[in-house]
Amino acid sequence: MKILGISGSARAPETSGVNKVVKTLLEATGLDYELVSLRGKIIGGCIACLGCVKDNVCKVQDDMAALRDKIIGADAYVIGAPNYYTGLNALTHALLERLYQFRHQEGDTLWGKLAVAVGIGASSGQCCCADIERFMAYNFVETIAKVSGQGAASCYSCGHGGTCRVGVPIMIHGEGVKITDDMIPDVTQ
Numbered sequence: 001m002k003i004l005g006i007s008g009s010a011r012a013p014e015t016s017g018v019n020k021v022v023k024t025l026l027e028a029t030g031l032d033y034e035l036v037s038l039r040g041k042i043i044g045g046c047i048a049c050l051g052c053v054k055d056n057v058c059k060v061q062d063d064m065a066a067l068r069d070k071i072i073g074a075d076a077y078v079i080g081a082p083n084y085y086t087g088l089n090a091l092t093h094a095l096l097e098r099l100y101q102f103r104h105q106e107g108d109t110l111w112g113k114l115a116v117a118v119g120i121g122a123s124s125g126q127c128c129c130a131d132i133e134r135f136m137a138y139n140f141v142e143t144i145a146k147v148s149g150q151g152a153a154s155c156y157s158c159g160h161g162g163t164c165r166v167g168v169p170i171m172i173h174g175e176g177v178k179i180t181d182d183m184i185p186d187v188t189q
């Protein structure tokens with residue numbers, strides 16, 4: 001059994017909450033796994049060219065092409081995304097749209113595989129889990145668990161979090177907040 005982990009965060013793996021949770025889950029399985037970060041990858045959304053209809057192979061040449069074999073080779077997935085505007089971030093959404101290439105003429109390449117959906121947000125990542133589950137269902141991949149958590153908003157480290165009134169620190173702790181390390185949400189907790 002081989003598991004493919006995909007972290008859809010654009011942040012560096014050391015600071016990404018999504019990456020941390022996806023990696024923790026992969027390690028907990030005790031199974032053979034590979035973790036791919038989408039950070040820095042160029043993956044566009046499906047352009048509906050229908051170039052994949054005949055052979056179920058996407059013809060768009062970007063970083064999704066190299067992921068295709070990994071997706072086929074895995075028996076199960078742990079797919080994680082950060083919550084952007086109460087939904088999936090664009091990078092993860094683009095990758096999931098491109099699974100369209102597997103669907104034509106009752107293409108069953110992904111059918112029966114399993115998935116765990118991970119969503120991390122400054123408040124909640126539950127919406128991402130539901131989005132990932134929906135994409136999986138379209139490809140007959142069963143989502144067997146959904147894991148959501150609270151990660152650190154960039155407002156804690158942008159330099160203006162203590163004074164910006166639309167930022168997360170003031171929203172949570174109120175005006176006059178002094179940002180200290182112990183108040184920054186740590187997804188591992």
Ligand SMILES: Cc1cc2nc3c(=O)[nH]c(=O)nc-3n(C[C@H](O)[C@H](O)[C@H](O)COP(=O)(O)O)c2cc1C
Pocket residue numbers: 009010011015016017018019081082083084085086087120121122123124125150151152153154
């Ligand atoms: C463009 C953008 C939009 C965001 N929108 C939301 C949001 O609507 N709700 C939320 O809870 N967090 C939101 N966040 C915060 C991220 O989800 C949060 O920082 C999360 O920890 C990011 O995961 P990562 O560290 O793995 O990238 C947003 C962050 C960015 C950069």
